Amino acid sequence: MRRAAIVLLVLLVLLAGASAAWRSVRPSHDRRWSAEQARLATADIRGARVAITDVRNFTWPADGPPAEKWETRTYDLDALETAWYVVAPFDTDWRGPAHAFVSFGFADSQYVAISIEARREAGEEYSMLRGVLKGYELIYVIGDERDLIGGRVSRQQDDVFVYPVRATPEAVRALFLDMLGEANAIAAQPRFYGTLRSNCTTLLLTHVNRLLERPIGWGPRILLPGYSDALALRHGLVDTELSIEEARARYRINDAAVRWSGSADFPTRIRFR
DSSP: OHHHHHHHHHHHHHHHHHHHHHHHOOOOSOSOBOGGGSSOOEEEEETTEEEEEEEEOOBOOSSSOOBOOEEEEEEEGGGEEEEEEEEEESOSSOOSSEEEEEEEEETTSOEEEEEEEEEOBTTOOOOHHHHHTTOSEEEEEEEOHHHHTHHHHHTTOOOOEEEEBOOOHHHHHHHHHHHHHHHHHHHHSOOBOBTTTBSHHHHHHHHHHTTOSSOOOOOHHHHSGGGHHHHHHHTTOBSOOSOHHHHHHHHBOHHHHHHTTTOTTHHHHHHOO
């Protein structure tokens, strides 16, 4: 009995130590980041005018490092019209693991994408386990579609699907401003990415649910983003009457993205072909 009590005491001490060590790990913006995540975008919102600093506009050759370019761009909220849900599965054999993000379209033909990501240090690869263990900070990458969408086609050879979102301009505006608010908050105070609770789709779902009368619950199609398009379609968030199989065939943009990779009207070309 005495030995069992000692063992229990040791286990409690070890558990308390592990818990203290876990709590002591703090997120930071002060690391040597990968080139494509080196800067945190911020938004200056004044009435209907939004100026976003550090919009990423990299060019991704098939081989070699990207041509880096960061820009400040100005957007008119009164011209904001559409939102688009982008899904890029990592594998053709199993659709589940994927990256998902959203892009916004304006009446003046501007488009800007916002991608919630695990911020990696230079030379670091993504790992789901590392994401569980506070291995990455959180970043909202804001960028040109030729970079965030086209780069996934040319560099990573992912299948990329760009779905029109069924939403009013008012709802699109609210979503855009909500995401910009989070980008500003993260720039001011670093946070950890989390594979299960704070990843690309769970955080995007949090933004979307703030606008829905009936919030969408968590489930396998949220934790496996490659199937999230089917979930969005079932909830009426994809603006189509097609089945999911037909929608995936219709909104896969790889061929158009390759053909029009250097075009100034890339966003229009990949959608309305």
